[in-house]
Amino acid sequence: MFQAFVYLCAAVIAVPIAKRLGLGSVLGYLIAGILIGPIFGLVGSETKEIQHFAELGVVMMLFLVGLELDPSTLWQMRARLVGLGGLQVGLTAASIAAVLLLFGVEWHLAVAVGLIFSLSSTAIVLQTLSEKGLTRTEGGRSSFSVLLFQDIAVIPMLALMPVLAVPEMADLGAQTVTPATGLEGSDATDLHADMSLVEGLSGWAHALVVLGAVALVLLGGHFLSRPLFRFIAESRLREIFTATALLLVVAIALLMTLVGLSPALGTFLAGVILANSEFRHELESDIEPFKGLLLGLFFITVGAGIDFSVLFGDLPTLLGLTLGVILVKGAVLFGLARLFRLAHGDRWLFTLGLAQAGEFGFVLLSFGLQSGVFAVEAAKTLSLVVALSMLLTPVLFVFYDRLIVGRLGARLDAEADEVDEQGPVIIAGIGRFGQIVNRLLVASGIQTVVLDHEAAQIDIQRQVGVKAFFGDATRPELLRAAGIEKARLLIVAIDDRDRAVQLVEHVHRYYPNIKILARAFDVNHLYLLEQAGADLALREVFDTSVRLGAEALKTLGMHPFKVEKMTRAFRWHDQTGLDQLYHLWDAHPDVARNRAFLARVKEHGETLAQVMETDRLQLHDRTERGWTPPPKDYHRHLS
Amino acid sequence: MLVLFAHPSLERSEVNRPLARAASEVDGVTLVDLYAEYPDFAIDVDREQGRLLGHEAIVFLHPLYWYSTPAILKEWxxxxxxxxFAYGSEGKALHGKLFFSALTAGGPEEAYRAEGVNHFTIRELLLPLEQTAIMCGMIYLPPFALFGARNAVDQGRIESHLSDWVRLLEAVRDDRLDIARAQDLPRLNADLGAIIAAN
Known part of the structure; x- marks a missing residue:
């Protein structure tokens, strides 16, 4: 309990301050970790265990990233993914190894270190990009492609480590690894030791099991998840849905670990498979808070795990190595950015953003230590370099913000148009009312996001080709997942009167720039919606009733254009009344006791017949206005 | 100056849309897009009469449809x-105000003469508008017309027409238009230099 208090306390204090200072939340978490770890010593060796647990945050983040990318988008990225990612990993590893060889380092070690530093920090970069809203820029997308390739490349790298081992050190390494080494271990290696589905299998059997596991994730995600989620959704227990979402992520992570694959990669694939599912936004909003907390915890443990005794033992060397790594990585990234013709601002984002080493570096380090690639001291130094470079990343982002964006201000503004996803229209409620609204908008080429809390309703809509998502639109997290921040318009068509008003109130308060159109049930509801901030509220049966009344008049033999004029006058009278009565209602919304309101309603009702039946030759006759013939003898008075 | 703009398919307009935008950017001009304000033709008479009272010159801006205005301007x-209001012994609200139509015509100017396919000049074809203005006690000016409007963009004639348009609006606003001479022209932009006094 004390631990939880310390961690939460550190985060609650450090993160908002860092954010306010424009340093970003990641640096805040890292500083919080340094404060409670090496500086005040409030937490100790248990940070490693916590870090294992917190790595689930990285896994969840990749799941969420996957949810944002449907398979076709992923396929479109293939050139950048393989080309840019492959070149980045290959060239960085080669450059770093070459530099080390120049310094006379033994080649096995040089290659291993090169591989470790070719990786960047998915956690820090993606978190920072999304916090700064840069995910969809060219630079953001290119960074993501590289990170994804790195996540895949970790697997062959892990396989390569034993090959790079120096024979004499292999035995030594096997012995030293068991006691705590001061390294942040990783679940990948630890789980390898205690349980594995692939240990002791021959090569082809191993491959078969791995392929089977991936196939299970893909096919299960495609065929089994939707019936399961629908079943859970129909139970209408929110927390069980959340539990199911978490279970899905944890189960996939576990399966991947068992067969020796990256859990982040597995959940990413599952996310991609579910990206087109109607439960996408609900899953996002359920996982998001857990991801945020765990990822924060992860960053804290990175900060807390920095070994100050080693750090200050040889500060100049460590700083030199860290800056060296960042420089070499940055040079390679900048070259690639030019090769792939990124624009100026994107090029710097890509270069500065990915120049650090990443959390997978820790995994490779402890695995390399175990396989006898490194000596313990070397591994400690290298892991500090990884941590330091991660610590410097937010500083590089600040540098990007202040210097590059500041100088490029005007040009970046012009590029903002290229952000490809135009703000959607969110339709809350896809019952009889929302459906018609949606059909009209979609037919007019408007992109809509449809939300409803009835799984069955969503299912029907999906079958007729509507992109609808399951979820309660009155929940702020779901609205966020559905993209309310970028939306241009919200249409409220949910059946629950009170929640409709609450929804309008919430969106109006937190997103004042979004226009809100709402369906009202009656006048009272209409006033409530307008008071809550709806830009327009319409009574659901008013138009139909007027039309049916008009048809009645036509059926009785009235000339259709006369009927048209009557209904126009009726609408005008009604609207005038609504506007006038609002002020009386607003003063005292309890209609039954609002005498002034009731009196005015009566009075207004009496004027209706007057408005519609006045003498046709009078100027203020609304029904005949403008088609009024002049007086019979008017030409005599014309000059 | 009140510019009443009528174009029912704005998304396909090549000339009227830039003309409307240019007008809206001239100081002292109120531009009203009638099809936008009254998509159902339910024109608010009180509001429109209020607008007329508030301006000294009234301009119709529109493409020529069957030798006349688009339907909403007729409805207006x-x-x-x-x-x-506008006519009759008590109707003097518009007396002394300036009126003209700024229009675009598909056919070339040669088509709008006795021997051309349209048999009448543009000024003759607009006689109903001219007489309406007279009946309302307004000062009628000949139209500000662009002929061959369908090819105007391809032939690069838009820019000069736009600058003429802005020049005319500013001259009317600043009282620099020689009204007597303008009234005799076949169209206002036949010789702008002759009817506009320098600043």
């Missing part, structure tokens, strides 16, 4: 120019 006349 039918509804807004009421007896007792």
């Amino acid at each position: 006349q039918d509804l807004v120019l009421e007896h007792g």
Whole structure:
């Protein structure tokens, strides 16, 4: 309990301050970790265990990233993914190894270190990009492609480590690894030791099991998840849905670990498979808070795990190595950015953003230590370099913000148009009312996001080709997942009167720039919606009733254009009344006791017949206005 | 100056849309997009009469449809120019105001003459508007017309027409238009230099 208090306390204090200072939340978490770890010593060796647990945050983040990318988008990225990612990993590893060889380092070690530093920090970069809203820029997308390739490349790298081992050190390494080494271990290696589905299998059997596991994730995600989620959704227990979402992520992570694959990669694939599912936004909003907390915890443990005794033992060397790594990585990234013709601002984002080493570096380090690639001291130094470079990343982002964006201000503004996803229209409620609204908008080429809390309703809509998502639109997290921040318009068509008003109130308060159109049930509801901030509220049966009344008049033999004029006058009278009565209602919304309101309603009702039946030759006759013939003898008075 | 703009398919307009935008950017001009304000043709008579009272010059901006205005401008006349407001012994609200039409015509100018396919000049074809203005006690000016409007963009004639348009609006606003000479022209932009006094 004390631990939880310390961690939460550190985060609650450090993160908002860092954010306010424009340093970003990641640096805040890292500083919080340094404060409670090496500086005040409030937490100790248990940070490693916590870090294992917190790595689930990285896994969840990749799941969420996957949810944002449907398979076709992923396929479109293939050139950048393989080309840019492959070149980045290959060239960085080669450059770093070459530099080390120049310094006379033994080649096995040089290659291993090169591989470790070719990786960047998915956690820090993606978190920072999304916090700064840069995910969809060219630079953001290119960074993501590289990170994804790195996540895949970790697997062959892990396989390569034993090959790079120096024979004499292999035995030594096997012995030293068991006691705590001061390294942040990783679940990948630890789980390898205690349980594995692939240990002791021959090569082809191993491959078969791995392929089977991936196939299970893909096919299960495609065929089994939707019936399961629908079943859970129909139970209408929110927390069980959340539990199911978490279970899905944890189960996939576990399966991947068992067969020796990256859990982040597995959940990413599952996310991609579910990206087109109607439960996408609900899953996002359920996982998001857990991801945020765990990822924060992860960053804290990175900060807390920095070994100050080693750090200050040889500060100049460590700083030199860290800056060296960042420089070499940055040079390679900048070259690639030019090769792939990124624009100026994107090029710097890509270069500065990915120049650090990443959390997978820790995994490779402890695995390399175990396989006898490194000596313990070397591994400690290298892991500090990884941590330091991660610590410097937010500083590089600040540098990007202040210097590059500041100088490029005007040009970046012009590029903002290229952000490809135009703000959607969110339709809350896809019952009889929302459906018609949606059909009209979609037919007019408007992109809509449809939300409803009835799984069955969503299912029907999906079958007729509507992109609808399951979820309660009155929940702020779901609205966020559905993209309310970028939306241009919200249409409220949910059946629950009170929640409709609450929804309008919430969106109006937190997103004042979004226009809100709402369906009202009656006048009272209409006033409530307008008071809550709806830009327009319409009574659901008013138009139909007027039309049916008009048809009645036509059926009785009235000339259709006369009927048209009557209904126009009726609408005008009604609207005038609504506007006038609002002020009386607003003063005292309890209609039954609002005498002034009731009196005015009566009075207004009496004027209706007057408005519609006045003498046709009078100027203020609304029904005949403008088609009024002049007086019979008017030409005599014309000059 | 009140510019009443009528174009029912704005998304396909090549000339009228830039003309409307240019007008809206001239100081002292109120531009009203009638099809946008009254998509159902339910014109608010009180509001339109209020607008007329607030301006000294009234301009119709529109493409020429069957030798006349698009339907909503005719509806606007039918509804807004009421007896007792615009004409009749009590109807003097528009007396002394300037009126003209700024139009675009598909055919070339040669088509609009006795021997051309349209048999009448543009000024003759607009006689109903001219007489309406006279009946309302307004000062009628010949139209500001662009002929061959369908090819104007391809032939690069838009820019000069736009600058003429802005020049005309500013001259009317600043009282620099020689009204007597303008009234005799076949169209206003036949010789702008002759009817506009220098600043």
